[in-house]
Amino acid sequence: MPRSRATANASSKPRNRTIPDAGATTADSSTSPAADERASSATGASHAERDLCAPITAQIEAKLREAETALRRGARRRNAAEARSAWAEVTAPMRTCLPAGSGGWIFEPFDPRFEWVRGRDLFGQLVDSYDIDVSGAWVFVDAQGVAHEGERVDVAWSGIGSFARQTRGISVFDYDSDGAGELIVELTSSGHESWDGRMELWTFSNGSVRPYAAADGIDLDSVVDFDHDGRLDIVSIDRYWSTAPCGMDPPPRGRPPVLFHSLPDGRFSASDSVAAAYLLEQCPAPPPALLSRETDCDGFAAAQNIACARLWGSSAASVRERMRHELDSLPERSRTYIDGAWDRLMRIVEVEPPLSLRELAPPVMPRDE
Numbered sequence: 482m483p484r485s486r487a488t489a490n491a492s493s494k495p496r497n498r499t500i501p502d503a504g505a506t507t508a509d510s511s512t513s514p515a516a517d518e519r520a521s522s523a524t525g526a527s528h529a530e531r532d533l534c535a536p537i538t539a540q541i542e543a544k545l546r547e548a549e550t551a552l553r554r555g556a557r558r559r560n561a562a563e564a565r566s567a568w569a570e571v572t573a574p575m576r577t578c579l580p581a582g583s584g585g586w587i588f589e590p591f592d593p594r595f596e597w598v599r600g601r602d603l604f605g606q607l608v609d610s611y612d613i614d615v616s617g618a619w620v621f622v623d624a625q626g627v628a629h630e631g632e633r634v635d636v637a638w639s640g641i642g643s644f645a646r647q648t649r650g651i652s653v654f655d656y657d658s659d660g661a662g663e664l665i666v667e668l669t670s671s672g673h674e675s676w677d678g679r680m681e682l683w684t685f686s687n688g689s690v691r692p693y694a695a696a697d698g699i700d701l702d703s704v705v706d707f708d709h710d711g712r713l714d715i716v717s718i719d720r721y722w723s724t725a726p727c728g729m730d731p732p733p734r735g736r737p738p739v740l741f742h743s744l745p746d747g748r749f750s751a752s753d754s755v756a757a758a759y760l761l762e763q764c765p766a767p768p769p770a771l772l773s774r775e776t777d778c779d780g781f782a783a784a785q786n787i788a789c790a791r792l793w794g795s796s797a798a799s800v801r802e803r804m805r806h807e808l809d810s811l812p813e814r815s816r817t818y819i820d821g822a823w824d825r826l827m828r829i830v831e832v833e834p835p836l837s838l839r840e841l842a843p844p845v846m847p848r849d850e
């Protein structure tokens with residue numbers, strides 16, 4: 482299954498709504514960031530003790546209740562336990578408020594639906610099963626209790642064929658230090674023998690929920706505080722991404738992964754000393770050979786060697802020359818593998834390295850070209 486290239490859609494039209502029973506002072510969408518900031522600093526002390534999403538949690542629970550009545554009606558069914566567990570998993574992000582400084586993030590369902598259904602499974606057999614459909618949006622509930630809605634996300638789970646499309650909040654971190662934490666979400670889709678996933682970084686800024694601009698163009702795969710400075714860095718496998726025709730549904734591959742170091746000014750660097758230290762762990766030395774792996778039927782090992790050689794300062798031309806030279810001396814089976822992967826490997830050769838380990842990494846040069 483191809484890896485999704487979809488990114489957050491900045492052109493969607495989020496809506497801001499005032500929740501009447503908020504209990505907190507309400508405001509409309511024209512509230513300025515400055516006003517938000519003032520409000521958050523005024524009430525900041527109590528944020529830790531109260532549920533920041535409280536203004537809309539009752540509303541969310543009320544929406545889920547109707548679907549749960551339908552779920553309970555099938556309590557005696559053979560697959561009732563499985564259905565309850567699927568429901569709990571799908572709705573977990575709708576019941577978890579992620580504190581984000583001046584507000585909170587929560588996934589708000591639109592028209593949650595649970596339905597017992599009868600349909601044909603993968604083998605064409607009629608089976609009793611269930612369908613869950615709970616599309617919604619990630620919302621930022623601000624200090625005034627106003628819910629600011631992001632773009633629509635379709636969440637669903639079907640017991641027939643075990644299909645699931647889900648979202649969950651991974652982490653919150655205030656990258657631009659404006660008092661409102663950015664949200665890192667994961668969106669996954671899984672079915673019979675397939676899995677697809679991506680992560681997005683959302684911010685609440687100028688009164689609306691939108692993709693975090695400084696991460697524009699960065700394909701997130703995971704977050705880690707690599708340099709232990711308290712700021713979450715982004716790991717991305719996109720730069721050296723390679724598809725694989727070999728083997729059964731291999732997981733997404735792109736080696737070496739590249740670190741986007743989170744900087745205090747809210748931006749990310751893929752070329753500073755921290756990003757270099759991360760890449761140095763992946764490519765500790767210039768590879769002595771590029772194509773020598775006999776079992777490399779998908780060319781992944783060669784792809785990583787090529788990327789590492791480029792990161793250690795080899796030019797594209799010299800890497801191509803080495804590859805041709807090594808190819809001639811490979812055993813036949815390995816040559817067949819590499820021939821099959823040749824075009825993909827050539828693409829990796831052309832990828833511009835974000836930095837040169839030869840310049841940035843510490844002294845010892847294991848090998849000269």
Ligand SMILES: [Ca+2]
Pocket residue numbers: 654655656657658659660661662663684685
């Ligand atoms: Ca922020």
Ligand SMILES: [Ca+2]
Pocket residue numbers: 705706707708709710711712713714743
């Ligand atoms: Ca960090």
